Each structure stands twice: as C-alpha cells, then as structure tokens.
Amino acid sequence: xxxxxxxxxxxxxxxxxxxxxxxxxxxxxxxxxxxxxxxxxxxxxxxxxxxxxxxxxxxxxxxxxxxxxxxxxxxxxxxxxxxxxxxxxxxxxxxxxxxxxxxxxxxxxxxxxxxxxxxxxxxxxxxxxxxxxxxxxxxxxxxxxxxxxxxxxxxxxxxxxxxxxxxxxxxxxxxxxxxxxxxxxxxxxxxxxxxxxxxxxxxxxxxxxxxxxxxxxxxxxxxxxxxxxxxxxxxxxxxxxxxxxxxxxxxxxxxxxxxxxxxxxxxxxxxxxxxxxxxxxxxxxxxxxxxxxxxxxxxxxxxxxxxxxxxxxxxxxxxxxxxxxxxxxxxxxxxxxxxxxxxxxxxxxxxxxxxxxxxxxxxxxxxxxxxxxxxxxxxxxxxxxxxxxxxxxxxxxxxxxxxxxxxxxxxxxxxxxxxxxxxxxxxxxxxxxxxxxxxxxxxxxxxxxxxxxxxxxxxxxxxxxxxxxxxxxxxxxxxxxxxxxx
Amino acid sequence: xxxxxxxxxxxxxxxxxxxxxxxxxxxxxxxxxxxxxxxxxxxxxxxxxxxxxxxxxxxxxxxxxxxxxxxxxxxxxxxxxxxxxxxxxxxxxxxxxxxxxxxxxxxxxxxxxxxxxxxxxxxxxxxxxxxxxxxxxxxxxxxxxxxxxxxxxxxxxxxxxxxxxxxxxxxxxxxxxxxxxxxxxxxxxxxxxxxxxxxxxxxxxxxxxxxxxxxxxxxxxxxxxxxxxxxxxxxxxxxxxxxxxxxxxxxxxxxxxxxxxxxxxxxxxxxxxxxxxxxxxxxxxxxxxxxxxxxxxxxxxxxxxxxxxxxxxxxxxxxxxxxxxxxxxxxxxxxxxxxxxxxxxxxxxxxxxxxxxxxxxxxxxxxxxxxxxxxxxxxxxxxxxxxxxxxx
Numbered sequence: 001x002x003x004x005x006x007x008x009x010x011x012x013x014x015x016x017x018x019x020x021x022x023x024x025x026x027x028x029x030x031x032x033x034x035x036x037x038x039x040x041x042x043x044x045x046x047x048x049x050x051x052x053x054x055x056x057x058x059x060x061x062x063x064x065x066x067x068x069x070x071x072x073x074x075x076x077x078x079x080x081x082x083x084x085x086x087x088x089x090x091x092x093x094x095x096x097x098x099x100x101x102x103x104x105x106x107x108x109x110x111x112x113x114x115x116x117x118x119x120x121x122x123x124x125x126x127x128x129x130x131x132x133x134x135x136x137x138x139x140x141x142x143x144x145x146x147x148x149x150x151x152x153x154x155x156x157x158x159x160x161x162x163x164x165x166x167x168x169x170x171x172x173x174x175x176x177x178x179x180x181x182x183x184x185x186x187x188x189x190x191x192x193x194x195x196x197x198x199x200x201x202x203x204x205x206x207x208x209x210x211x212x213x214x215x216x217x218x219x220x221x222x223x224x225x226x227x228x229x230x231x232x233x234x235x236x237x238x239x240x241x242x243x244x245x246x247x248x249x250x251x252x253x254x255x256x257x258x259x260x261x262x263x264x265x266x267x268x269x270x271x272x273x274x275x276x277x278x279x280x281x282x283x284x285x286x287x288x289x290x291x292x293x294x295x296x297x298x299x300x301x302x303x304x305x306x307x308x309x310x311x312x313x314x315x316x317x318x319x320x321x322x323x324x325x326x327x328x329x330x331x332x333x334x335x336x337x338x339x340x341x342x343x344x345x346x347x348x349x350x351x352x353x354x355x356x357x358x359x360x361x362x363x364x365x366x367x368x369x370x371x372x373x374x375x376x377x378x379x380x381x382x383x384x385x386x387x388x389x390x391x392x393x394x395x396x397x398x399x400x401x402x403x404x405x406x407x408x409x410x411x412x413x414x415x416x417x418x419x420x421x422x423x424x425x426x427x428x429x430x431x432x433x434x435x436x437x438x439x440x441x442x443x444x445x446x447x448x449x450x451x452x453x454x455x456x457x458x459x460x461x462x463x464x465x466x467x468x469x470x471x472x473x474x475x476x477x478x479x480x481x482x483x484x485x486x
Numbered sequence: 487x488x489x490x491x492x493x494x495x496x497x498x499x500x501x502x503x504x505x506x507x508x509x510x511x512x513x514x515x516x517x518x519x520x521x522x523x524x525x526x527x528x529x530x531x532x533x534x535x536x537x538x539x540x541x542x543x544x545x546x547x548x549x550x551x552x553x554x555x556x557x558x559x560x561x562x563x564x565x566x567x568x569x570x571x572x573x574x575x576x577x578x579x580x581x582x583x584x585x586x587x588x589x590x591x592x593x594x595x596x597x598x599x600x601x602x603x604x605x606x607x608x609x610x611x612x613x614x615x616x617x618x619x620x621x622x623x624x625x626x627x628x629x630x631x632x633x634x635x636x637x638x639x640x641x642x643x644x645x646x647x648x649x650x651x652x653x654x655x656x657x658x659x660x661x662x663x664x665x666x667x668x669x670x671x672x673x674x675x676x677x678x679x680x681x682x683x684x685x686x687x688x689x690x691x692x693x694x695x696x697x698x699x700x701x702x703x704x705x706x707x708x709x710x711x712x713x714x715x716x717x718x719x720x721x722x723x724x725x726x727x728x729x730x731x732x733x734x735x736x737x738x739x740x741x742x743x744x745x746x747x748x749x750x751x752x753x754x755x756x757x758x759x760x761x762x763x764x765x766x767x768x769x770x771x772x773x774x775x776x777x778x779x780x781x782x783x784x785x786x787x788x789x790x791x792x793x794x795x796x797x798x799x800x801x802x803x804x805x806x807x808x809x810x811x812x813x814x815x816x817x818x819x820x821x822x823x824x825x826x827x828x829x830x831x832x833x834x835x836x837x838x839x840x841x842x843x844x845x846x847x848x849x850x851x852x853x854x855x856x857x858x859x860x861x862x863x864x865x866x867x868x869x870x871x872x873x874x875x876x877x878x
Binding site for chain 2: 303304305307308312313315316318319320322323324325328329418424
C-alpha cells in the first residue's frame, strides 16, 4: 500500500481527491515555525468541538513544550489529550478511520500519521426495548452503538473470561462484527465453525445482523435457527448458558447461536418469575402454538369432511351461519387469513399516527361488514381471529412467519384430504423439524434427541436451585452452573 | 427427483386408498336430526326432520333455524328415502340423527323389518334414542315445536334424558341397544313412548311458541312392552316406574307411603335392583335404596327414631306390594319377559334353558314364583328436623 507522504499539503490534497471533493472533508493547515501540520477530519462523523478543544489547542500547546521532545511529531503524539491515539504509516485504513470519526494529523517530514478519536455521538441513548417488551425484568435494550452494546454486556458479566472476537465484514461498509462468548463455557468447536463461516463472507455491505444470519445456518427452513434479541439480559443469559452471541455494528439486534425450537417458547421473563407459575405459562404457550398452526386447518377438515365429529347443536349453528356465503370454506379461510396478514404487515410499516385508522378499518370494515355483507361467515372470523391472537404470543417475527407458512400448508392439506391431510402433513412437519441441525445441535433438542437432564428447563421449569447444569445441546465443556450447597 | 417421486406416490396412495374424499360444504347439507317410521296399508312412510332450513333473511343464530318435516313413501324403507331425496333440494345428511320414532303399526308388524336401513347406513351414528309413538302417527311427533328447545328432535332428546333417571317414566334406549335386546335370549325389551297432548296442527305451528301456555306439547307416555320385536301393549304410568325400578333402570323415585291415614312423600335415591335365580321356578329380587322425607303433613314426631322405623317398615311393605302386583300383571297379561329372568337362567344354566326356551313365554314365565325383598332406609328428613307443629 502507498506510504503516507512526508508533505502535509500533499496528504491533504490526496485525501480530498480520495473523497471526491466531498464538502464534509474538513482540513486545516497549521504552520509551526516553518513546519506544516495538517489536520484532516470528516465534519459529518466527528465532533467539531472535541477537535478544536483538544487537537488545535494541543497543537498550539506543543509550541511551548517543544523543547522537551526531539521533534514536533513526538511532541504532538505525547501531549494530545485523548485516550484513543495511535499512528499509521500507510493509506490502507485511512478511509476507515476518517469515516469512523477519527481525526488524522500529519506533520511535514514524517511518513507517519497520528490518529485520534473524535467521534460524534451519532446514536440514540439506551432506551426501553420495544420489540420484546416484558413486565418484570430489566428494561434496557441495545442501541446502534457497538461499544455501548458491548458495554451493556460487560456491565452484567464482569468475568474477564467474557471474550470478544472482532472482525470487519463488508468490503465497503467495513462493519465491526464481534463474536462474544465466555471462554471456558462456550464450545470451541462451535466457535471455530462460526468464525470459519463469517470469514467466508465477502460482500459489499453488512448493515444489519439479519444480513449475515443466512451464512450461519446449514439447513434451509422457514423456522429461524438463530435467535435474535435486542435485550442485554437475554444475551447475558445466553452467554452464561454457553451460547455464542454475534454483535453487529449499527444494529441493536444480536444473533444468538446455537438456537433450538424450544427457545421460542421461552421469554427472558421466565427466569425472573416464580418457576411454578412459569410451567403453566409455558404450557399455555405450547397450546397457543398448536392452536395457531392447526385451528383453521382443523376447522376446514371437520366442516367439510368429518361433520360427524361436530356436536349436533354446533353443527346446525354452523350450517345456518354458512347459509348464503358464496365461497367454499377453504377459500373463506384463506381470504380472511390473507387479509389479516396484510393488515399486520401494513400496521407494522405505517407510522403510528395512522395505525388508529388502520385498526378501525381492519376491525369494523373487514370483520363486521364482511359478515353482514354475507361474504364470510361469523365463525370463520372467530377462527381466524383466534388463530391470529395465538400467533401474537411469539415475539420473534421470523418464528411467526415460519408458523404462518405452515399454517397455510395445513389449510391446503385439510382442504384436499381432510383430517388425514392434516395428520400426514403434521408428520412431514415433525420430520422436517427434527432433521434440522445447526452447529451439531438438533433443532428439537432436548426432546429429540431426548435428554432427561435438560427437561428441567424445557416446558417444565424446575425451581432455580434445582437447575444444576447447563443444557447439553449447547455446550458440554463446563456443565455445572451452580454448586449444590448443603 | 427420487424424493419428489416418493412424496407424489405417498400422496396418491393417501388420496385414493383412504376413502375420505367426501368433500361436502355445510350449507349444501340437509341435516336430518330425527326420523319417523309410519305405515299406511302396504306402504312405508318415512319422515325426516331437517333442522337447518333457514328463515328468510336469517341472522346467524342457532335459534333462528327453522325445522321442516319431509315425508316419502315406498314399498321399502330405502325406496321411501329415495322418495324424500327427490323433494329435498340439498344433500340429505344422516350423520346427526338424534331421535327415531316408530309408530304403533310398525311396532305391531315387527320392528326388525325396518331396523336394517338405519344400521347399515355408513353415515349414521347408531346411538340415537328410539321412541314409540302412542296414539299418534310417528310423523306428527316430529312436528311439535317446543318453546324451550330450538328444534323438536332436541326437545325430545332432552325430555328423555331428564326423565330417564329421575322421573322414572321413561328409560333411554338407543337404537342399537334395543336391537340387541330383541335378539337376546329370554329377554323382551321395553320402549319409552311419546305422545302429543293437544292438537297436531296447533303444535306444529310456530304460533304455538308465542303463547305463554302452549296449546300442544309432547309428553312421555308409559312404557311400551314388546314381545320379541312386536309391540304387545302399553303399561300404565304407575306400572312404568315399577318396571323401571325392578329392571334397575331408575335410580330415583318419589314414593307416597300411607301412614296413619296421611300420605308421606319419600324421595328415594340410590335404588338398586338385584335379581337372583334360585332355580328355574323361583326368583328373588332385592330392592335396596335410601330415602329422604320430602313432604309430611302429619303431626308425627319424626325426631323419634321409633316412628321413623315404623314409617320405614310401612314403606317397604307398600313398595313390595306395588312391585309384586306389577310383576303379576306382566306375567299374566303381557306374558313378555321384560325383566330378563329367562336370560338370567340362560346365562346361569344353559342346559336347563334349552328345555324351557320353547314354551318360556307362554308356559314357564307366567308361572314363575317371584319373591321381592326390600331393603330401604330413611336417612334424612330434608331441611326440617321435625314436622310443623305447636310446642306443647
């Protein structure tokens, strides 16, 4: 790579050219007894006040104590007030540092440049989590600032064995990606594999953790195999259980690996509440999962193929409701489910000031009016509403979408084959789920393969003092998480 | 490719071999909830009660459903059913039949002649209630609308269910049960009967629902006594409960004991009947149960356990008398072994039964010596400790 010239003026000109004369490239040339000192920074990403306070002041200050040092360069290097200060001697990382908000100082006659941190605060503060709200537990969430995010974890786990491995991904974005793990708990094999997969990525830009998650899985599936969370407590819990967490710069969502199906039935709150009640809540979530996948399909199957299974009064009530509805039941269900999915999607995308209007249109027009107009029967509205409410229990958007895909598959299966169709597709579904594997962890662990030990925190949650070990499917390196005291 | 072929084959097999291709939208079905069998001269008359004919401009509520009765005629039941299918515009669906009513003509002619069609039909559930129409055409029973239930078949079913255990006139007998009872050796079945109090025309009119005192309504009648598959006659209401007690079908009855010239009403519960065969000529029936004094107008001191004992004794004696009278009547008048004594003999001693079988109903059953033992106890006296009287 090109060495930095010994002429400050030349370096400044070159930098301006490098950035295509963009107006935010700010330079200053200070003449110190015949020696030119060049200061280069990007106005857009650095804090101007820091630069004037420390660099310009510091430069002028060197005038007075210059005699203490051999030359101006050393005087500058040693007397500037900043915690992050180092030197480079070529152009390789020139752009990276400038764009990250560093200030570059070059001195005539020296082929080295001083780099100093003068970053502008281009992120919001730590706020409450909006995508994973909880009642009982810490409320903070990750932000777009990489160091803040790592700090939120350091704050929670003070062990020096909490290690971060950093690499830069994206040819143009040069995004910092940190792999966090606890040395001595996390499985080194899994860690090695993750690093191997990340190193293979050669893409122009990584803007979000979502961009790299597809590189980290082995088998394709509609269900997410990597958990994503914006809560520091969730991440800390994951780290403590031996999981590996990936932080991506400028993205509040972290990736947690390895991840299993049962994790989506857990919330961070489960650790904070009474364990005896949590078991009940988890059973409810499991029921909701089954309901949200199967209800529309079962409704179609029993009303169009197996009417025998419906109680007399209900059957007649259903038959009367269907009277005058022009479409087949399957079409009705697909129509309403699709409308709901569109409604959910548009509600997510629209600004919050419009969502009130949206809910009026959604609830009144689509629900009430469609029934009154005789397009759909009331029971269909109930079935679809019930299904949708149950699906909203799960916070992970990818998991919800996975459920949605299979719900549609089951609806089609039920409309062609009835109950038999649901059953045969349920078998296919289970086979697919249990054959999923990532980082040597089966997706249906700890149920398939069955591990009796890990049932203490699967659906049933044992009292905290009874959960002695970490789950086997995550790491077997250091299994004991607590010592039994007598 | 191989995988795809495998999946496709699985599907083709699943679709073709399971036999579950019966796609049917609910609103294309005519849901039959009750069936009536009648007979005119040499033709069968089959009637379907269809529950889901909607009113014009329906609002979607179950109560808004209107019921319609369709009738078809034919030399066979199957022919009659085809006759109805020509009138009913939608697909007739028999999966939810709740009640089957047969007329006296059918019953006298022999029930087994018509039994096959409903049993053989793969759609039907086989668990519906069977009822004997009394003094009326079976078809008319289906027409009566009830103010308390949304459609007639439901009102008949609830009527039987609530009556069978507590009020003891009727027992609930399902279609398939009844057939197996007919076919059992040494056993003659009974059927609950149903009749209309009032006029059919008024009862089938929706206006019947609008009055506070309906002009016509359905009542459960006494038991119909069968001999084999043929109707022999109807018992009286009083005999009906006695038969049910003896058969062990009713667990609760309300019994009036005459004690010191006043009637004491006793609510009897946990009734049990135990039939014991001593030999082919002697049979012993033990009735046990507990009672609760329900109504007493005497000035008897019922806090005195001696009085209670006396009441108990009178009660046991009187019940025993009533029951023996009924057995005598069944033995001599109907000559139908509705208690299944013959069946018990057959089960205990098949060899003896072979000798008796031929002339059982005509010769041996009427001459049976039936001994009744009662084992009853008054356990409570309701909410009051004593009778209402002045202090002395």
